[in-house]
Amino acid sequence: MPEEKTSMEYVMEAASGAHFSGLRVDGLLRSSSSLSSPTSTSSPPPSSLSATITDSSKQPFVIGVSGGTASGKTTVCDLIIQQLHDHRVVLVNQDSFYRGLTAEESEHVHEYNFDHPDAFDTEQLLECVGKLKCGQSVHVPIYDFKNHRRCSESFRQVNASDVIILEGILVFHDQRVRNLMNMKIFVDTDADVRLARRIRRDTVERGRDVNSVLEQASANFNSLPIFTAVSSWYAKFVKPAFDDFVLPSKKYADVIIPRGGDNHVAVDLIVQHIHTKLGQHDLCKIYPNVYVIQSTFQIRGMHTLIRDREISKHDFVFYSDRLIRLVVEHGLGHLPFTEKQVVTPTGSVYTGVDFCKKLCGVSIVRSGESMENALRACCKGIKIGKILIHRDGDNGQQQLIYEKLPKDISERHVLLLDPVLATGNSANQAIELLIQKGVPESHIIFLNLISAPEGIHCVCKRFPALKIVTSEIDEALNDEFRVIPGLGEFGDRYFGTDD
Numbered sequence: 001m002p003e004e005k006t007s008m009e010y011v012m013e014a015a016s017g018a019h020f021s022g023l024r025v026d027g028l029l030r031s032s033s034s035l036s037s038p039t040s041t042s043s044p045p046p047s048s049l050s051a052t053i054t055d056s057s058k059q060p061f062v063i064g065v066s067g068g069t070a071s072g073k074t075t076v077c078d079l080i081i082q083q084l085h086d087h088r089v090v091l092v093n094q095d096s097f098y099r100g101l102t103a104e105e106s107e108h109v110h111e112y113n114f115d116h117p118d119a120f121d122t123e124q125l126l127e128c129v130g131k132l133k134c135g136q137s138v139h140v141p142i143y144d145f146k147n148h149r150r151c152s153e154s155f156r157q158v159n160a161s162d163v164i165i166l167e168g169i170l171v172f173h174d175q176r177v178r179n180l181m182n183m184k185i186f187v188d189t190d191a192d193v194r195l196a197r198r199i200r201r202d203t204v205e206r207g208r209d210v211n212s213v214l215e216q217a218s219a220n221f222n223s224l225p226i227f228t229a230v231s232s233w234y235a236k237f238v239k240p241a242f243d244d245f246v247l248p249s250k251k252y253a254d255v256i257i258p259r260g261g262d263n264h265v266a267v268d269l270i271v272q273h274i275h276t277k278l279g280q281h282d283l284c285k286i287y288p289n290v291y292v293i294q295s296t297f298q299i300r301g302m303h304t305l306i307r308d309r310e311i312s313k314h315d316f317v318f319y320s321d322r323l324i325r326l327v328v329e330h331g332l333g334h335l336p337f338t339e340k341q342v343v344t345p346t347g348s349v350y351t352g353v354d355f356c357k358k359l360c361g362v363s364i365v366r367s368g369e370s371m372e373n374a375l376r377a378c379c380k381g382i383k384i385g386k387i388l389i390h391r392d393g394d395n396g397q398q399q400l401i402y403e404k405l406p407k408d409i410s411e412r413h414v415l416l417l418d419p420v421l422a423t424g425n426s427a428n429q430a431i432e433l434l435i436q437k438g439v440p441e442s443h444i445i446f447l448n449l450i451s452a453p454e455g456i457h458c459v460c461k462r463f464p465a466l467k468i469v470t471s472e473i474d475e476a477l478n479d480e481f482r483v484i485p486g487l488g489e490f491g492d493r494y495f496g497t498d499d
Ligand SMILES: Nc1ncnc2c1ncn2[C@@H]1O[C@H](COP(=O)(O)OP(=O)(O)O)[C@@H](O)[C@H]1O
Pocket: 067, 068, 069, 070, 071, 072, 073, 074, 075, 076, 197, 198, 200, 201, 259, 260, 261, 262
């Protein structure tokens, strides 16, 4: 983190897809996670979500964190950032947008009200966060609390990220700033505790001498004779501004955290909520029956391998099988269950669930057959039917060639197997057939490794009650109806007929 510099300097915060966070603009590195360099190998690769963040249609999740001075806003932000370690996070402090003081104001700095909304350049803050929301990089000013001014020649470059945290005493004051936020958190800490912390922080971190802080602090101690006569910055500005502007903005919060950073339960819940929001592909929000299995580095790694055109056949099959198994397990999790109790060897009763018995698989030949082994491995003795649909060229025309399905299929839940969902035409034809055979639409779970958005739209619009479980949603189809980036002809690669 730079001290004041005479030459122009960029302080890189978020770059190259890794996770960055918690870099304070007052010259203090607060978060241990921000110690990693932008290219650190310990930093995670961008998730599928992160990758799409650079696409301006994908907006980052913006969190506003407000609360009185020294309530623990920055501490809470650091905790959130640490727990969001697999996402790119940037922290923007409202303090960075303090206006510069005129010469006269500087001369009478103790008369200046840093706690009034007018002390901030809100237009600049709006522009900055607006750009970040659109996936653009911005230059954030660096504020020097010791000298009450911006470092005129240094700024921090903040790049596109998955999560933007905007923190400051008055970030909920202006409606336009509030409107940028997806989630608003108010850190609510007792006034006496805040005052004590502020005294300590301002002397240790902000270069204030003890007397000046005590002068600021006198409002809360003004029953003590020693401080009654002292003119008080805290009494004059900080406390009234808290009562007039900060506290009234608490009503806009979605979440109020009592005790700040000590409240680990609240922080955990907030992080869980953000994870859920980030993990959801936009299509999952449009179609609630589309499920993308939770991405992990193992899953990303396996996708990286099977999508690599240079991978050996053996490895392609091995890693495809691993991924298919995960999708199958996830799909099984969507089946209905009944409660079941068993007695354990300790003689105690364990209340669990019983698997759904009325079940079968149906593979769309030929690539769907690659998923049969995983299904058999999970469901002993499961019946698996087959549907063969012929694609006439690339014009979307389909023809049903062959079907062999269990006779009582209408009484079963069906796991429909096809590793790649592209246009959705063959899937729709297969689903149509299952419905003709009497399978209720809501009893069909369609399992894929990768899905194109076009295929999801096509299937979900026609069969809204059916569930789709996939491990990744790709970008789009190209002009030849192939999934991009995709992985080529899955069946040929899996069964070794791609030479
Ligand atoms: N739960 C806590 N227990 C003890 N000290 C804390 C706690 N939370 C914050 N602090 C300290 O109080 C001061 C103010 O906290 P900070 O998070 O910077 O507040 P804010 O950003 O709201 O002004 C800092 O010096 C910080 O280390």
